[in-house]
Amino acid sequence: MKPAMIEMDYPALQAIGLTPSLINAAFSLPEATLPSVHMARIIEIARNRFTVHNGARSFPLQAQTRLMIELDSSEHTLAVGDWVLVAPKDPDEDWIVAQVPPLNHIARRTSDGQRQALVSNIDTALLVMGLDHDFNPRRLERCLSMTHAAGVEAVVVLSKMDIGIEVEARIANLHSRLPKNINVISINGLSEATCTQLEPWLTPGHTLVMLGSSGAGKSTLTNTLLGNQTQQTGLVRQNDSRGRHTTTARSLYRIPGGACIIDTPGLRTWNIDADMEDISGCFSDIETLAAQCHFRDCQHLNEPGCAVRDAIDPDRLRNYHKLLREASRTQQSVLERKAELQRWKATMKAGHARLKEKRGE
Incomplete structure (x- = not known):
């Protein structure tokens, strides 16, 4: 085998991660x-x-068809943040010939169960949620589950402090609801003070990604960190704070201090790509208390001697059970899901038959 011949300017590439x-x-x-x-x-x-x-410099490229077929067959995709090898296609054009295996990637499941990588090689995820009608702790916990599954540090960024609803009560609610090890920062995305608040995560070569719904303030925050109007921003509806997709593609930018930041479009669906162990790790407060329950297999529903039920926010506990069910379905194979569906149909059919028998039909 010939020795590797990769050409690189390490200091320049180190600056972008x-x-x-x-x-x-x-x-x-x-x-x-x-x-x-x-x-x-x-x-x-x-x-x-x-x-x-x-x-x-930046420039457009296409990927080898062979590479795209190989990635598709192994349930992998190229994502913003990926490192790739580029080689000459002809004297005037290069193309992507290989994906460098990513250190991590944040992914979701599509409606047909396929994995879709959203971003790769991330150091910190900024989970942006507005303190207006965008405020949704359940959705935030879903995002935390995704980042935990990827092994990525998450920082919760509560935006729109200046125009939020019941700001102090909502901030207090979130602090009491989430585990103490999760950083929660409240900002006005238009204020330059935001750069100071996020400074610990803006070190040179550090890669961050913005995640959140449309209208949460991701692009506004990106512009503030960049010091310009790189990303288009839009108004939100007054009645529900829903925003239009002003960001239509995932894009990586260099922040003046040296960090890299990826802005993303708001996701309408967040089907998690995590197993039950990942979910449990994200809800470490529940798992810690569960060790004190009277029954080892306590489900924290109606069992006597439960140490979780009265100590955890009821809505957080319900969301925990919901995400566990989703993770269980995600771990099932296609054949297992079909078998479960058939069992469910058989149960429903038997129930209807018993009901008809009782009625004497």
């Missing part, structure tokens, strides 16, 4: 031995067209 672990992963790829191959990071995706940055 390259680490020694990613370099080692890149040099282990077969494509690393191709002539004139170099590393780049995907900073935007529009259908099958990718924009990458090589540390010096």
